Amino acid sequence: GSVLGSTVANAADSAIDNILSTGELKVCFEAGYIPFEMKTKDGRFIGFDIDVSKHMARAMGVKFVPVNTAWDGIIPALQTGKCDIINGGMGITPERNLKVLFADTYLEMGQTVLVTPEVAAEITDYRDLNDPKYNLVSQIGTTGAIAAKKYFPNAQLNLFETSADSVLQVKNGKADAFVYDLPYNAMYAAQNKGGVVHLDEAFTYEPLGWAIRQDDVNFLNFLNNYLVQIKKDGTYDRIYDKWFNS
Numbered sequence: 440g441s442v443l444g445s446t447v448a449n450a451a452d453s454a455i456d457n458i459l460s461t462g463e464l465k466v467c468f469e470a471g472y473i474p475f476e477m478k479t480k481d482g483r484f485i486g487f488d489i490d491v492s493k494h495m496a497r498a499m500g501v502k503f504v505p506v507n508t509a510w511d512g513i514i515p516a517l518q519t520g521k522c523d524i525i526n527g528g529m530g531i532t533p534e535r536n537l538k539v540l541f542a543d544t545y546l547e548m549g550q551t552v553l554v555t556p557e558v559a560a561e562i563t564d565y566r567d568l569n570d571p572k573y574n575l576v577s578q579i580g581t582t583g584a585i586a587a588k589k590y591f592p593n594a595q596l597n598l599f600e601t602s603a604d605s606v607l608q609v610k611n612g613k614a615d616a617f618v619y620d621l622p623y624n625a626m627y628a629a630q631n632k633g634g635v636v637h638l639d640e641a642f643t644y645e646p647l648g649w650a651i652r653q654d655d656v657n658f659l660n661f662l663n664n665y666l667v668q669i670k671k672d673g674t675y676d677r678i679y680d681k682w683f684n685s
């Protein structure tokens with residue numbers, strides 16, 4: 440509810456009320472995270488999360504409305520009501536979970552590294568990157584940035600606003616390694632053969648989940664039951680195969 444113009448929700452309010460009354464499911468994500476959310480040349484949003492979001496909106500009988508948001512401000516965007524849900528490859532971390540509710544895990548993965556062909560020739564293991572002579576990159580505010588600090592404290596680290604800017608440093612030989620989510624790195628390596636080398640052993644465990652505002656148990660209950668439904672009725676596998684096995 441709105442109290443004196445404030446947008447702070449009452450504990451009793453559910454995003455469901457707003458979704459149904461406006462006929463729109465507003466979904467926050469940051470395009471540029473392959474193969475979960477990408478922007479096409481003609482300005483459409485595509486990817487695994489996008490297809491699931493569209494299906495979710497249909498299940499609620501409403502329209503899917505994409506809200507492409509800088510990763511760095513994506514939790515504030517949810518908290519201030521710019522969207523109803525974050526469906527954007529977000530890792531369920533304890534730190535984030537103190538600010539938002541997460542529905543049950545929809546995909547499990549972990550962090551890996553993309554290195555230059557030169558670095559690939561001189562190291563045998565991702566652990567070898569923990570050396571001051573190596574210059575690592577990742578995206579601001581991501582679990583990749585956290586993992587880089589935790590697992591490679593002795594290396595140099597530069598953070599960039601987007602994953603594309605970060606990984607380009609490695610592709611152009613300006614940085615030695617990009618620390619990021621395994622699915623992204625696997626796909627980027629496949630699309631840039633010879634330019635980068637993927638060390639595909641994940642060294643963290645990261646569950647991904649849909650984030651919603653705190654206290655909204657009604658929406659949380661809807662989402663967890665919806666997730667079980669799509670996992671059991673073939674919808675999830677159909678969308679997964681489209682983006683991960685083609």
Ligand code: ARG
Pocket residue numbers: 468469470471472476510527528529530531578580581582583602620
């Ligand atoms: N899974 C990582 C995290 O939770 C990265 C997600 C990045 N998503 C994006 N659209 N850039 O931090």
